[in-house]
Amino acid sequence: MCCPGCRAVASMIAGSGLGNFYQQRTAYNERPSPEAAATPEQYLIYDDPELAATFTEPHDDATRSARLLLGGITCAACTWLIEQSLSRLPGVQRALVNLQQSRLDIRYDPSVLPLSEIFARVETLGYRPRPFQANIQRQQMEQEYRIELRRLGVAGLGMMQVGMFAIALHAGDIQGIDLRYQGLLRGVSLIVASFIVFYSARPFFSAAWRHLKQGSLVMDLPVALAIGLAWGASAWATFSGTGQVYFDSVVMFTFFLLLGRFLEHRVRQRHTLTWFDAQSTLPAAVSAQREGQWQSIPRMQLQDGDRVLLKAGDTIPVDGLVMAGESAVNEDTFNGEHLPRSVAPGDTVYAGTVNVEAAVEAQVCGSYRDSRLAALQRSVEQAQTEKPRLAKLADRIASWFVAGILVVTSATGLVWYQIDPQQALWVTLSVLVISCPCALALATPAALTSAASALRASGVIVRTENALEALARATHLVFDKTGTLTEGTLAVARVIPLGQEDEPRILRIAAALQQYATHPIAKAFSEISAAGDFSAISYQVGAGVQGRHNSSIYRMGSEAYCRELSHALAPAPDTDLYWIALCQDQIPLAWIGLSDRTRVEAPAVIDEAIRAGLAVELLTGDSSQQGPLLARQLGITEVNYGMQPQEKMARVRELQARGAIVSMVGDGLNDAPVLGLADASFAVAGATDLARTQADFVIVGGDLGAIISTWHKARQCRRIILQNFAWALAYNLCAIPLAAAGFVPPWAAAIGMSLSSLLVVINSLRLNRRFPR
Amino acid sequence: MDSLYLLIPIALVFCVIAIKLLLWAIDNGQYDDLDKEAWRILADDDPPATTDKIEQDTDTDNKP
Numbered sequence: 001m002c003c004p005g006c007r008a009v010a011s012m013i014a015g016s017g018l019g020n021f022y023q024q025r026t027a028y029n030e031r032p033s034p035e036a037a038a039t040p041e042q043y044l045i046y047d048d049p050e051l052a053a054t055f056t057e058p059h060d061d062a063t064r065s066a067r068l069l070l071g072g073i074t075c076a077a078c079t080w081l082i083e084q085s086l087s088r089l090p091g092v093q094r095a096l097v098n099l100q101q102s103r104l105d106i107r108y109d110p111s112v113l114p115l116s117e118i119f120a121r122v123e124t125l126g127y128r129p130r131p132f133q134a135n136i137q138r139q140q141m142e143q144e145y146r147i148e149l150r151r152l153g154v155a156g157l158g159m160m161q162v163g164m165f166a167i168a169l170h171a172g173d174i175q176g177i178d179l180r181y182q183g184l185l186r187g188v189s190l191i192v193a194s195f196i197v198f199y200s201a202r203p204f205f206s207a208a209w210r211h212l213k214q215g216s217l218v219m220d221l222p223v224a225l226a227i228g229l230a231w232g233a234s235a236w237a238t239f240s241g242t243g244q245v246y247f248d249s250v251v252m253f254t255f256f257l258l259l260g261r262f263l264e265h266r267v268r269q270r271h272t273l274t275w276f277d278a279q280s281t282l283p284a285a286v287s288a289q290r291e292g293q294w295q296s297i298p299r300m301q302l303q304d305g306d307r308v309l310l311k312a313g314d315t316i317p318v319d320g321l322v323m324a325g326e327s328a329v330n331e332d333t334f335n336g337e338h339l340p341r342s343v344a345p346g347d348t349v350y351a352g353t354v355n356v357e358a359a360v361e362a363q364v365c366g367s368y369r370d371s372r373l374a375a376l377q378r379s380v381e382q383a384q385t386e387k388p389r390l391a392k393l394a395d396r397i398a399s400w401f402v403a404g405i406l407v408v409t410s411a412t413g414l415v416w417y418q419i420d421p422q423q424a425l426w427v428t429l430s431v432l433v434i435s436c437p438c439a440l441a442l443a444t445p446a447a448l449t450s451a452a453s454a455l456r457a458s459g460v461i462v463r464t465e466n467a468l469e470a471l472a473r474a475t476h477l478v479f480d481k482t483g484t485l486t487e488g489t490l491a492v493a494r495v496i497p498l499g500q501e502d503e504p505r506i507l508r509i510a511a512a513l514q515q516y517a518t519h520p521i522a523k524a525f526s527e528i529s530a531a532g533d534f535s536a537i538s539y540q541v542g543a544g545v546q547g548r549h550n551s552s553i554y555r556m557g558s559e560a561y562c563r564e565l566s567h568a569l570a571p572a573p574d575t576d577l578y579w580i581a582l583c584q585d586q587i588p589l590a591w592i593g594l595s596d597r598t599r600v601e602a603p604a605v606i607d608e609a610i611r612a613g614l615a616v617e618l619l620t621g622d623s624s625q626q627g628p629l630l631a632r633q634l635g636i637t638e639v640n641y642g643m644q645p646q647e648k649m650a651r652v653r654e655l656q657a658r659g660a661i662v663s664m665v666g667d668g669l670n671d672a673p674v675l676g677l678a679d680a681s682f683a684v685a686g687a688t689d690l691a692r693t694q695a696d697f698v699i700v701g702g703d704l705g706a707i708i709s710t711w712h713k714a715r716q717c718r719r720i721i722l723q724n725f726a727w728a729l730a731y732n733l734c735a736i737p738l739a740a741a742g743f744v745p746p747w748a749a750a751i752g753m754s755l756s757s758l759l760v761v762i763n764s765l766r767l768n769r770r771f772p773r
Numbered sequence: 774m775d776s777l778y779l780l781i782p783i784a785l786v787f788c789v790i791a792i793k794l795l796l797w798a799i800d801n802g803q804y805d806d807l808d809k810e811a812w813r814i815l816a817d818d819d820p821p822a823t824t825d826k827i828e829q830d831t832d833t834d835n836k837p
Contacts, residue, residue, distance in 0.1 A: 076809045076812035080813070098806050100806050100808065100809075142805070145805070150799050157788060157792050158788075188781050
């Protein structure tokens with residue numbers, strides 16, 4: 001148990017007799033964040049029939065079906081937990097969780113169970129529910145998945161049929177076969193194989209053609225050539241009753257390749273979060289003034305000029321102008337800083353930031369589309385289109401391969417034309433079939449799938465196709481500070497006693513005073529047991545807190561605020577830490593220095609990265625001296641601080657323009673655009689959903705060390721891919737001369753192809769071993 | 774060996790039926806979530822705790 005969030009979830013799970021979950025789960029859950037958790041009241045908005053109608057459907061018997069998207073699902077046991085827990089609620093008829101899409105389909109009776117209860121229940125289990133909005137991209141993904149599966153299934157069944165006929169044909173080649181039966185077997189093979197070539201193998205042809213039109217040679221081209229030519233030659237042989245047929249090789253090849261690609265896609269698609277955008281961090285319900293009264297209305301209905309009430313702890317729903325009240329807003333969304341900015345009437349507050357201190361009234365300025373948060377979302381989208389596409393290893397090899405094969409086959413054709421014109425066509429075709437790039441085409445997907453599943457088992461999710469290849473070639477490793485290298489919360493770092501009180505006593509007084517505050521500073525004291533009862537607590541926004549205990553007045557807060565009470569207070573020791581003062585009446589008691597604690601494993605990770613020859617850099621939104629200080633401690637020489645999300649992007653772009661391959665590690669909303677832009681990016685544990693959607697790798701476990709082990713795995717994956725290529729090419733180098741000499745019958749071609757593919761797959765499986773630690 | 778002329782088409786018909794069935798199952802969404810279905814067979818439908826226990830738990834929670 002690491003935090004109150006976990007404790008609440010664990011006691012909820014055990015309390016409902018669902019403790020089995022802990023035996024069954026295969027991956028650790030994400031850590032629920034106590035601050036981000038929505039209160040049950042926030043879900044009440046979904047009981048509004050109009051809003052509910054956007055993601056629910058009525059049935060004849062007064063029940064409704066709703067679809068919810070769930071954030072934080074990590075393994076199949078999660079689906080069991082959610083299904084079991086929900087189906088025990090009265091009014092729930094059926095609850096089904098789709099793991100691949102993180103989607104909950106639930107059928108419930110709205111008269112017994114309001115929708116908000118379902119949301120709240122899922123929330124208490126530690127997952128983040130939100131309405132499922134059908135979107136085109138997601139539907140396409142689902143459609144593509146089904147089509148891929150159909151092609152694979154058809155190819156598999158067809159392969160068995162053709163294989164059966166092929167055994168008879170091969171046996172006939174060896175023992176002798178009646179021409180009648182040979183013709184029959186070839187004929188039915190042709191029918192089945194044609195169906196597979198035109199239905200299952202179509203994506204290879206269309207991809208090869210698409211790229212060829214753009215003038216690029218990709219791996220699909222030799223694949224399409226091999227399938228097309230082998231099928232064409234075999235069809236000709238069937239009709240003319242001469243030569244050799246290679247139908248079994250054609251269908252086997254198609255099936256293997258489809259299987260390889262299907263598995264690779266599946267490993268990646270399991271955790272795609274393409275549905276997430278910045279807007280979904282905003283609350284669905286806001287409290288706005290309508291007809292002179294505060295009413296809870298859907299955020300979508302807010303209009304320019306509306307007055308909204310922002311309570312302490314709320315995420316601000318729109319860009320607005322503060323009209324009444326004073327507070328402070330935490331703007332780490334935009335700058336990654338955890339010290340809030342004080343706001344008073346006349347100041348602007350931004351959507352997506354959090355109001356931390358006191359309730360304020362604000363006037364809505366403009367719609368969501370004009371807000372700073374929407375601008376951040378647009379940068380994210382822009383970053384996606386700008387992301388450099390490193391040429392895939394396989395595609396670079398493919399162009400050489402195609403050229404080589406064409407040269408060899410034309411040479412073979414020419415030579416045999418001189419020797420024996422009748423045999424020339426068949427020998428040339430057998431060279432083409434033997435040189436079948438099956439192992440070559442499987443080399444990459446097999447290795448990537450294997451590496452991705454090994455990484456997943458150790459808590460790293462690989463989300464994008466090119467990520468492992470890009471990471472293996474990375475030259476720069478760029479870190480964000482707050483929440484990435486540090487824990488992202490303030491903690492007491494130093495106490496300088498000024499009076500007679502000793503350190504533990506000072507901390508306990510401080511903790512007692514801070515119990516009453518909501519400021520982020522108060523969290524630094526939440527684990528210290530408080531001493532003393534304070535009365536007459538008064539809280540001054542942006543300054544500090546004051547309380548009375550045993551007839552003396554204690555103050556804690558900024559230098560100026562405390563000096564009003566005790567004039568003798570010495571100035572703050574230095575600027576390296578964030579200092580707050582504590583005083584009792586006229587007597588200064590202490591300076592307490594707060595800082596963001598560096599993650600324990602961070603120094604080791606940086607050390608290892610530097611030793612591995614990566615250029616390590618720090619990019620932080622924090623404009624204080626904390627950034628350079630941390631960099632000095634960790635041995636990072638290149639530091640940029642006080643950077644806006646756009647400036648971070650500019651820095652990464654500049655590095656990329658110089659030819660660097662940049663790997664970025666971050667966590668916050670403000671890191672999302674730069675994560676999208678970097679060649680390979682990591683979102684660390686506790687990262688915001690938007691950062692996760694943009695990152696190539698998501699670290700689920702809390703350990704930063706996973707960055708280095710992922711890097712090692714990526715390098716190992718690259719080595720394995722190269723070995724696979726080397727083997728596939730070596731096989732071709734041996735087999736092609738034999739085929740050119742006319743020594744390879746179809747059965748030998750089929751066996752050779754399967755064996756070399758098998759070898760490539762087995763070699764790739766070596767990646768499945770866990771990190772060598 | 775002439776029976777081949779009959780048996781092979783029959784085999785093909787079976788193959789077509791199998792493919793039809795597979796395509797129907799895929800379109801029906803039965804293969805949409807391969808991970809969960811593989812795992813589900815291992816999960817107990819009825820966890821050991823009974824509803825009584827839950828009620829007891831909530832009782833203790835409600836005590837002042």
